[in-house]
Amino acid sequence: MARSFVDRRSAHQKIAAALRRQITRGDLAPGAQLPATPALMEQYGVAGTTVQKALLALKEEGLLVGRAGKGVFVQGSAQQTITPAAYLPPSAAGEQHRWITEADSRSQRGSIKLLRVEAVKPPHEIAAALELGDGERALLREQILLLDDEPAELARSYYPLSLAEGTAMMEPKRIRGGTATLLxxxxxxxxxxxxxxxxxxxxxxxxxxxxLPKDMPVMLTFRVIYSDDDRAIEASLLVKAAHRYRVRYLQQIP
Structure with a gap:
């Protein structure tokens, strides 16, 4: 017998979740007009204030927009797909970071803002992945990746100091082509x-x-990159806004 479980979220959160899913999966396309408030009140069996709170949450996420005298319309589109494999290979000699060139290929403007470069004591899982000894430090390069001036990803990447010391990775400035190219x-x-x-x-x-809007979760990717002889050369914590992006992986099935 199935266990009973009750969704304890507020009514406006449930309505926002239902509408959000229709928008992110393409059932409500950009430009589509939502039913008027009375119709939504009847559909969900709630008061007008509850409907308005749900719509306000989606407006704050950039998914809906209100037009005076006309109604509420879908402004956002389905989540943008990011394919990690496209960004992993080193850039060709003289080329920009792959985040920028991949954005160009989609007629977008990619940019990167470096936040800090510092030798730090890394988090436990980072130290374990890089096989660092107790108290051993790693180089942290933290940056924000943007698409069309919207923050897309907060990247905290760690490198063994044995690889980073004496290289441009230690300098507080961006590396043309990215650290993958330098390494x-x-x-x-x-x-x-x-x-x-x-x-x-x-x-x-x-x-x-x-x-991020209120109560929005994030996608957290813990990534470890290995070189020859299975040597870990980079470990990263990559944080993306969950309502803006989805990640595509290609799995080869044997």
Whole structure:
């Protein structure tokens, strides 16, 4: 016998979730007009104030827009798909970071803002992935990746100091082509990337950096990149706004 379980979210949260799913999956296309408030009140069996709270939440997420005298319309589109494999190979000599060139191929403007470069004591799972000893530090390069000036990803990437010291990675400035290109030039080309993806509640820093609306979760990717001889050369925590993006992985089935 199935267990009984009750959705304890407020009524406006449930309505917002139902409408959000229709928007992100394309059932409500950009430009579509939502039913008037009385119709939504009848559909969901709630008061007008509850409907308005649900619509306000979706407006704050950029999915809906109100037009005076006309109604409420879908402004956002289905979530944008990001394919991680497109960004992993080193850039060709003289080329920009793949985040920028991939955005160009979609007629978007990609940009990167470097937040800090610092030798730090890394989080536990980062230290374990990089096989660092107790108390051993790693180089942290933290940056925001943007698409059309909207924050898309907060990236915290860690590198063994044994690889980073004496290189441009230690300098507080962007690296043309990205660290993958620099490491490849140093004899550590990326050979394999392992991703673990989870949905999590964002920290205050992540809410501010990604300009997240209230109560919005994030996609957190824990990525480890290996070079020859299975040497871990980079471990990253990549945080994306869950309502804006989806991730596409191609799985080869034996």
């Amino acid at each position: 490849s030039d140093l004899g550590y080309p990326p050979r394999e990337a392992v991703d673990e993806v989870s949905s999590e509640i964002p920290t205050e820093e992540e809410v501010v950096a990604l300009e």
